[in-house]
Amino acid sequence: MKVSLSTIDYLIIAIYLVTTMGIGLFLSGGMKSGKDFFLGGRRLPWWAIGMSLVATDIGGTDIIGVGGATYQYGIASANFEWIGCVPIMIVAAFVFIPFFYRTGIYTIPEYMEKRFNVSVRTVLACCWLAFMACNIGIMLFASAKMVSGMIDLSSLSHYCISTFGHADWNWDTMICIWVTAILVGIYTSVGGLAAVVYTDAIQCTVMIAGCLMILVIGIYQIGGIQQFKKELDLIAVKNQTDVQKEDPSSNEVTDQNRSLVVPVSSNSPFVWPGILFGLAFILSPAYWIGNQAIVQRSLGAKNEFQAKASYIWGAVLKSVIPIIVTIPALIAVIKFPNLEDGDQAFPHLVSELLPVGLRGLFLAAFIAALMSSIDSYLNSAATIVTNDLYSRFINPDASDKRLLFIGRTMTILLVIWGIFFAHYISTLQSGIYAIFQTLMAFFQGPALAVLMTGLFWKRATGIGAFAGFLSGICCSVSLYALNQPAVYKMLGTEPLFQIPDPFLYFSIWAFLVAMSVIIIVSFFTTPEPQEKLQYLYSRRFQQGENK
């Protein structure tokens, strides 16, 4: 659905983009070394890192996607921001982040070599690099598709066709991909992590303001909070009546709109075992403790206390995010009850609720959300290439200036790669990028198993970790394959999982398989030497306390 924009709306979007670029470029001054580029010179303040954590986590596709999921399945999708973020962020703030900060590492794979061996480091670095590099292309494409779906770019498209030809290309999407990639690429390659973190802080503010605006105006137009509650009650009663008409014996409570805990029998992908065991216990720790793009910014804090404070501040902000994303989606349930696609909830709200000027502010918020995720993945992917591959294998004696040069060059190359990959995805059948995203999420459970055993179990060996990691990936790929219609029909069986998109379940089993293999293989291999065991959580923490 196209959102009609006025000159004022375009002006607001332009002001936002110019301000972001200006701040990003301003921060590039004083960039002298790799440490400045990759860790912001370890001078970043807690408040900016906390906001950057939130902005990185919430992409433009998430605002639309979480809103769409809420429209379709109710507020259970808010679990991804609440139980899926806040508890582990608090634990990470006091346990894991100070530990990583004290070890002085740049990347999580670097820790893996200190604790295990170079094979574990390399395989993890390659997986993270593949994940981030593909994700840059996917985010560029998915976001561009959404922006071009909301903004009318037909006149620009016609101009491009008349100038460059290729009438078969989807120029609306291509223009968005190019503009986003170039803007993000410039400030990320010039300003490094500091530019990413400070621009993320602005983007977080704009994002929260934009979504909050829809919430307030939406509730006001419905007739206030009490009326909003009454309307939801009516929908719950109607749903209950519909279910009992179809199945008079059913006593199932159907008010999924307002329930965070969804029973196993539901057709929602967010049933409670997946949320509790898959999200809260596995994917969430893997993300907040093991994701390079997330952990890296806290390693750039001024000191250990500020690194902890950044995660706490992020957790406080995270508590607010579902309110400003899921409640607007519930407003859409009331105002537009017959949307075929839940992802259209936010575009409809923007078109119908917001006056001229504020539409521009929301779209600026949306663009902010997508830019903040892309810049973080660009910077972290460049850090992994430079730190875990270039300076580890190609030029271990590289000077700080050389590392800065490599970091910037890699950022530019990753932008170019992202544009080409986004273009490639746009030529594939629709929905293919969602499959890519699922496939790339496969290694998070096994990566968490490796990290946890490395931190807490002194008997864990490098060979065990390597074997466990690969076994876990094989497990999730097999489960995914066995759930594909082409495969299970060929085998004459049924799908293994009975809910749509069972990626939360894949992570549980992949984690358990990886953990089991690490334990078994470790018992049959030689224990790691003492210098490796100093990177156990208990020992390093003890050393820190003794200082």
Place this chain on the structure above:
Amino acid sequence: MTPLHHFGNFVRESVELIPLSWVRIVFVAIPVLILIWVLMLPKSETTPGDEIPGEDRPVRWDENLKIGASLALGFQIIIYTIFA
């Protein structure tokens, strides 16, 4: 039906036997337990201490990370008590 399907069905049926009220308690208990743990952490873990070089001053009340952590966790407890 493969052995994996039988195993999957067994797990699903076992999980379905767990009353939803118990599950709701677990969702509330997670932030409650973490909140108790945070409140019991020693002051050295939750305040700047002597980490800021050259700054020898008493710790301000708002520099205690327990406040922010309690705020976030308290909010979780309220949300899951009402909506779980």
